[in-house]
Amino acid sequence: MKPNTLIETILPLIKRCIPRNIFRRAQPLYHFLLAFFSALLYRFPSRQIKVVVITGTKGKTSTSEIVNAILEEAGYHTAVAGTLRFKIGDEEERNLYKMTIPGRFFVQHFLRRAVTAKCDWVILEMTSEGARYFRHRFIGLDALIFTNLSPEHIESHGSFENYKDAKLSIVRALASSKKRPRIIVANADDTYAREFLAVDADTKTTFALKDAEPYTLEKDSTTFSFMGSPLSAHLSGAFNLSNMLAGISFAKTIGVSPEVIRRALEKFHGIRGRVERVEMGQDFDVIVDYAHTVDSLQKVYEVFQDARKICVLGGCGGGRDSWKRPAMGAIASAHCDEIILTNEDPYDEDPQKIISEVLAGIEGADAEIILDRRVAIATALKKACTGDSVIITGKGTDPYIMGPNCAKTPWDDATVAREELTKLGFKK
Structure with missing residues (x-):
C-alpha cells in the first residue's frame, strides 16, 4: 500500500x-x-x-x-x-x-x-x-x-x-x-x-x-x-x-x-522482531528484538537472566534522544557478559560518536566495537557456546539501516543472523 x-x-x-x-x-x-x-x-x-x-x-x-x-x-x-x-x-x-x-x-x-x-x-x-x-x-x-x-x-x-x-x-x-x-x-x-x-x-x-x-x-x-x-x-x-x-x-x-x-x-506464536527466536539448529538462543528504550532493553535481558548473554547493541539512532545512550550502555553492562557495540541508524551523525556515548555508560563488562552490523552479529554468534543467549537489539523488523542524506541499506537482523549461522554450519 x-x-x-x-x-x-x-x-x-x-x-x-x-x-x-x-x-x-x-x-x-x-x-x-x-x-x-x-x-x-x-x-x-x-x-x-x-x-x-x-x-x-x-x-x-x-x-x-x-x-x-x-x-x-x-x-x-x-x-x-x-x-x-x-x-x-x-x-x-x-x-x-x-x-x-x-x-x-x-x-x-x-x-x-x-x-x-x-x-x-x-x-x-x-x-x-x-x-x-x-x-x-x-x-x-x-x-x-x-x-x-x-x-x-x-x-x-x-x-x-x-x-x-x-x-x-x-x-x-x-x-x-x-x-x-x-x-x-x-x-x-x-x-x-x-x-x-x-x-x-x-x-x-x-x-x-x-x-x-x-x-x-x-x-x-x-x-x-x-x-x-x-x-x-x-x-x-x-x-x-x-x-x-x-x-x-x-x-x-x-x-x-x-x-x-x-x-x-x-x-498465537509471537511477532517478528519482538523477542523473535532465530532457529537454525544451534544449541544456543539467538534473539532479535526491537528494544530501543532503556526500559525495554532491560526487560528483554531479564527474560534471559539465567543465561550467559552476548549482546549486539546499537544504542539508538542518530540525531535523536542522545540522552539515553549512556543509559543503554549501563543496562547492557548490568545484564550482559559480553557486549558488541555496532551501527544502527546513524543518519547524518558520526557512528563512532554515537557508540562512544553508549560506551560511556558501560562498566564491568567486556565491550567490543564493530561498526559493520553484519560482522558484529557474526562475531557474537561465533562467541556463543551451548546454553548462551545472543541478543540482537535495536532494529527488530526495520527494513533499512539509515545513513547520511537518508541513504538506505536494505536490512533484516533475523535474516542476517540466519545467514551467518548457516556459514557456521547450522541448518534448520
Whole structure:
C-alpha cells in the first residue's frame, strides 16, 4: 500500500512556497487542514467502521497483533496498520516506511479500503509523532488501549511533558468521538494511567500484572490466570504478559468469550522482531528484538537472566534522544557478559560518536566495537557456546539501516543472523 503519489508531490511544494517563519507559526493550522481534507477526500471512512487505537511508549505492535489475533478468532474481519505491517482482511504487506503510519492521507485511504473490504474492526497503532502531525484527527474512535508511558522522543517534542501531551491528545480524540460506546483500556501498573483515564469515556477498564496471578514466565512461554481462567501463550517476559492483558481486557469489554480468547492465545506464536527466536539448529538462543528504550532493553535481558548473554547493541539512532545512550550502555553492562557495540541508524551523525556515548555508560563488562552490523552479529554468534543467549537489539523488523542524506541499506537482523549461522554450519 503506497501513499498518494500526487499528494506526496504537491505537499512539499506548498511548504516551500510558505516562508519558514510563517510556516512555523501556522504549522498547527496546516496539519489540521491536511487532516480534515484527507478525511474529506476519502469520505470520512471511520464513520463506517469500528476503530481501536493502541498508544503508549512500548508494546503498541505486540498489543495490536494480540488484539487482531483475538478478534479474528472471534470471527471478526480485521484491518491492522502499524510498525510491522498493513493488513486488510486476508491481504497484507510489510511496513517499509520506517514510521508507524506514513501520513494523514495514507491512514484515511487505509480506512476507506478497510470499509470497502467490509472489515468489522480497524486496529491502528498511533505514536506521539503521529499525534503531533494530527494523523489521529478526524478519525472517529471507538476504543483506545494505553500500554505505558516513559521518556522517549524528548528531543523531537522538546520535553517529556510535550511528549505526554501528544499521547494524551489521542485520548482526547476518543473523548470527542461521536461514536458510542467509547471504550478506554489502560495499564493500571503505569504511573500515568490516571491521566489517561481522566478523559470522558463510556467504559473504562484497567489491567495489571496482579490480575494474572499466579503466573509463570519461561524464556519461551507464559502461563497465567485471568478472571479465574487458566491461560497459556508462546510469548515470554512480563512485558508481553502486560500486552496480553491489554488485549484480553479489550476483548472482554466488547464481549469476546473466555474460550475464544484462550484459543487465540494458544494459536498465537509471537511477532517478528519482538523477542523473535532465530532457529537454525544451534544449541544456543539467538534473539532479535526491537528494544530501543532503556526500559525495554532491560526487560528483554531479564527474560534471559539465567543465561550467559552476548549482546549486539546499537544504542539508538542518530540525531535523536542522545540522552539515553549512556543509559543503554549501563543496562547492557548490568545484564550482559559480553557486549558488541555496532551501527544502527546513524543518519547524518558520526557512528563512532554515537557508540562512544553508549560506551560511556558501560562498566564491568567486556565491550567490543564493530561498526559493520553484519560482522558484529557474526562475531557474537561465533562467541556463543551451548546454553548462551545472543541478543540482537535495536532494529527488530526495520527494513533499512539509515545513513547520511537518508541513504538506505536494505536490512533484516533475523535474516542476517540466519545467514551467518548457516556459514557456521547450522541448518534448520
